[in-house]
Every structure is written in C-alpha cells, then in structure tokens.
Amino acid sequence: MTDDLRERFADEPLRIGTRTTPLAKAQTQRVVRSIGDCVPGLAIETVGIETSADLWTGDLSLLGGKGNFTKEIDRSLISGKIDIAVHSMKDVPGDVPLPKGTEFGAYLPRGDVHDVVIAREGRQLADLPAGAKVGTSAVRRRAQLTLYRSDLIIERVRGSVNSRIKKMDDGEYDAILLARTGLERVGLDHRITEILPTTWVDGKTPAMVPAVGAAVIGVQARTGDEPVMRLLEELNDPETARHIATERTMLHMLRGHCNSPIAGHAHTTADEQLSLFGMVFNRDGSQWVRSHGWGPIDDPASLGAWVAGDLLRQGARRLITATRK
Secondary structure, X not given: OHHHHHHHOOXXXXXXXXXXXXXXXXXXXXXXXXXXXXXXXXXXXXXXXOOHHHHOOOOHHHHOOXXXXXXXXXXXXXXXXXXXXXXXXXXXXXXXXOOOOEEEEEEOOOOOOOEEEEEHHHOOHHHOOOOOEEEOOOHHHHHHHHHHOOOOXXXXXXXXXXXXXXXXXXXXXXXXXXXXXXXXXXXXXXXOOEEOOXXXXXXXXXXXXXXXXXXXXXXXXXXXXXXXXXXXXXXXXXXXXXXXXXXHHHHHHHOOOOXXXXXXXXXXXXXXXXXEEEEXXXXXXXXXXEXXXXXXXXXXXXXXXXXXXXXXXXXXXXXXXXXXX
C-alpha cells in the first residue's frame, strides 16, 4: 500500500479538501496526522473550500439543507481537484445520496458526543431566568431544550464556534449550546459551563440525545482511486464505522431532512451488543417518539432499520412531515 501511494503521489501532493472554518481545519489536521503516521513523509496539501452553508447567514433550511455543507467539496472530489474530502458526519445529509463513484472509506475514532452549555457568569440551564435568550443552530437541540425549559427564548445562531461564543460574550445571548468535541478540537473547552447527559429520561431532567454522526470525522474518496481507498482502509476505525452505519441507516429510513429534529446515538455495550437510541420530535419539542434497540455488532443495518421502523410505527412520519411546513 505504501509503495502504491508513493508512486501515485510521486509528482504531486495528496490533496485534502475541507471547509474553511477553524473547526474544519482542526479536524483536517487530525486526518493529516493520521496519514503521516501511516505513510511517513508523504506530501500532503490541504485545500480550503468555502461552502454555500458557511457563506449563508440565514436559516439553513431556506438554502436547501445540510447538503450545502458538502456540495462544493463533492464537486471538487468528483472533478479531481482534490483526492479526499473531510466531513463532520453530523453535517452529511441522510436524504441526499453520495455522488456516484464516491464513498466514505474511513471514519476516525469517535470523539465525545455530549452537547454542552456555555453561559455568561458561568450559569447552568437551571440557573437561567425565565426569558433568558439561548442560541443554537440545531432544531434537534431546540426541541430537546424546550422539553426542559419552555420558558426560555431560543434563537438561531450561526457561524463558527469562535464567532458564536463572541456573540454571547457581546451580550446577544445569555447562553449558547454547542458540541463538546468541537470545542475540544479548537481549544475552547475551558469555556464550558455545563455538560448535558446523553440519556433522555423525562422533561424534568436536562439532557440532549446527540445528533446522528455526532463527533465523527468521515473521510471520502473516489472509489476508483484504489491506492487512496486502501489508505483509508488503514485509517478506518471499525467500531466507529459500525456505529455510523447503525445511525445513518435509521436516518435514511426516516427520510429526515435538515429541519427534522432527529436524534440518534449508537454504542457498543459492555456485553458486546450494539445499542441504538433514537428520538424524533416536532419543532417545539411538545411531541416526541423514542425507541431503543439492541442487536449483534456484525449487523448494524438491521438494528438501524428496526429502530427506524419502531419510530415510524409510533408516528415519526407525522412529526417529520410537520417540520417541512
């Protein structure tokens, strides 16, 4: 594999396409280091690509959804301008197929999936007064936060992690909700004031079931580029790949769109079973369905399909359809 790669990139570097945000750059450096560990001395070039979603400051659903985080990078990959693409799996849509001739060849080991609170004066959610303004860009977070604190004003906030924190510091928000792993990757985890549990029990206990694909870096390539695909096989973490396959099977069968409050988290239990917890909410969190299933670790697709089917039997389609309006 190493000799094939060195021959393939003897006259030019391996080009890695990525979004231009600080978080995306930090995640790409993890991929660069992993490749360097696998093939020492291989020349690598990082290619920053501005995406429609990064340039858009309004409601993402009005732009056409999460596909706008990936479509410009996909075009560069298909056209040969880059050799691999790095994505946050939570931003890869479940209702849009991958471009023909490409696939995810590697998932790096999963990071921490918790959502967290960053609040002025070091407050936690329970300490925020009624009417406090909380910023989040995710309908999944909005729905779950409303279950716990319907008296808060929840407003959309977009932009990079750094810019969102600055908006809060400048007084635009009393608190914001972010992903813990993203803060860790850009060195801002010291700002966290509360870590929210991932297990949702009832509307009285603050918790946040993660997004499908949370804290996972996916690496995509052209299937016909055999040396690169073999490299990605070396980078791939099998356990993370199983968890992603489970979650994304559920997401695909639910036909969720960018405005769907869908949460899902798979993990391997102590007795080597695959576990998947899934939830679907309406827009304000006043209605929800949930399902929890277990299955053998060598059949992630069946577990994802079972949980999706259970959610649909409970009325998930009605909730998802309502969020399109």
